[in-house]
Amino acid sequence: MTAPAARCRAVTKKFGSVLALDDVSFELKPNTIHGLLGRNGAGKTTLMRVMTGQEFLTSGSVEVLGETPLENAGVLSQISFIRESQKYPDDYTVKHVLSTASYLLPHWDQNLADILLDDFQLPLKRKVKKLSRGMLSALGVIVGLASRAPLTFFDEPYLGLDAVARHMFYDRLLADYAEHPRTVVLSTHLIDEVSNLIEHVIVIDKGRILLDDSADNLRSRATVVTGEASSVAEFVGPAPVLARETLGTQARVTAELSFSELRKADAHRGGLTVEPVSLQQLVVHTTTKGAA
Numbered sequence: 314m315t316a317p318a319a320r321c322r323a324v325t326k327k328f329g330s331v332l333a334l335d336d337v338s339f340e341l342k343p344n345t346i347h348g349l350l351g352r353n354g355a356g357k358t359t360l361m362r363v364m365t366g367q368e369f370l371t372s373g374s375v376e377v378l379g380e381t382p383l384e385n386a387g388v389l390s391q392i393s394f395i396r397e398s399q400k401y402p403d404d405y406t407v408k409h410v411l412s413t414a415s416y417l418l419p420h421w422d423q424n425l426a427d428i429l430l431d432d433f434q435l436p437l438k439r440k441v442k443k444l445s446r447g448m449l450s451a452l453g454v455i456v457g458l459a460s461r462a463p464l465t466f467f468d469e470p471y472l473g474l475d476a477v478a479r480h481m482f483y484d485r486l487l488a489d490y491a492e493h494p495r496t497v498v499l500s501t502h503l504i505d506e507v508s509n510l511i512e513h514v515i516v517i518d519k520g521r522i523l524l525d526d527s528a529d530n531l532r533s534r535a536t537v538v539t540g541e542a543s544s545v546a547e548f549v550g551p552a553p554v555l556a557r558e559t560l561g562t563q564a565r566v567t568a569e570l571s572f573s574e575l576r577k578a579d580a581h582r583g584g585l586t587v588e589p590v591s592l593q594q595l596v597v598h599t600t601t602k603g604a605a
């Protein structure tokens with residue numbers, strides 16, 4: 314079995330009386346794009362800070378690439394952590410940021426950085442403090458991608474990016490990842506946008522892991538059934554219902570039924586349509602249930 318890229322064991326992190334992480338245990342799979350999903354304040358950033366050696370733990374242990382990340386220059390040089398609130402020295406230009414990153418990150422690819430600079434049309438000589446919000450996010454995205462770090466964390470990297478730029482980020486990430494597989498953690502609230510990108514899903518709520526499974530497994534957990542209400546009810550049977558909408562005699566029900574070809578054929582005979590549940594629906598349902 315291949316070693317995990319990182320592993321948290323019973324990690325608890327308290328900030329005074331705030332329990333940000335509560336007995337968290339999970340692994341990051343090597344060469345996999347993970348979605349780290351959860352509501353505001355769920356603990357996503359804290360989890361990434363813990364894994365990148367920026368926070369001391371209250372209890373538990375973290376291993377990254379087989380070692381502790383805390384004050385471990387060797388491990389930290391293999392990690393790229395991109396977040397919106399990144400601070401740069403006051404007089405830094407875009408060029409300074411890129412040359413510092415190229416110096417600190419041994420897997421840096423300048424050719425990729427140049428292509429991305431052109432894609433996102435970032436002015437090399439402009440001071441970072443004069444960049445627009447979207448340009449600042451684009452700079453983070455460029456550093457994160459061109460670093461080609463074996464372990465790359467993107468903490469909501471899209472803030473301020475318009476839809477075209479966000480999709481450019483997703484496309485470039487996917488294309489570069491296909492050629493240079495690595496472990497990626499993407500924390501985002503835009504679940505629908507990234508659902509084709511994410512291979513493994515981790516959902517955190519109030520500092521606890523609620524879901525930790527492959528995106529394919531999750532999608533097959535539930536099915537959306539649409540059609541005449543009584544036929545839908547008959548088809549769904551006793552399966553737990555996650556969501557229900559009705560419009561006149563029509564119903565659209567999301568139920569814990571695995572999505573299969575067999576069910577699809579049955580549904581068609583009954584004049585119903587069936588679709589796999591979307592990741593977003595599943596995450597919303599899981600976190601609302603967790604909050605209840």
Ligand SMILES: Nc1ncnc2c1ncn2[C@@H]1O[C@H](COP(=O)(O)OP(=O)(O)OP(=O)(O)O)[C@@H](O)[C@H]1O
Pocket residue numbers: 328331332333351352353354355356357358359360
């Ligand atoms: N340095 C800190 N001091 C005190 N409390 C903190 C600190 N950092 C985080 N917290 C608290 O820990 C909890 C988790 O915060 P965290 O930033 O990890 O959430 P998040 O999932 O990243 O949220 P968002 O999606 O809103 O960015 C929150 O209640 C937050 O207020």
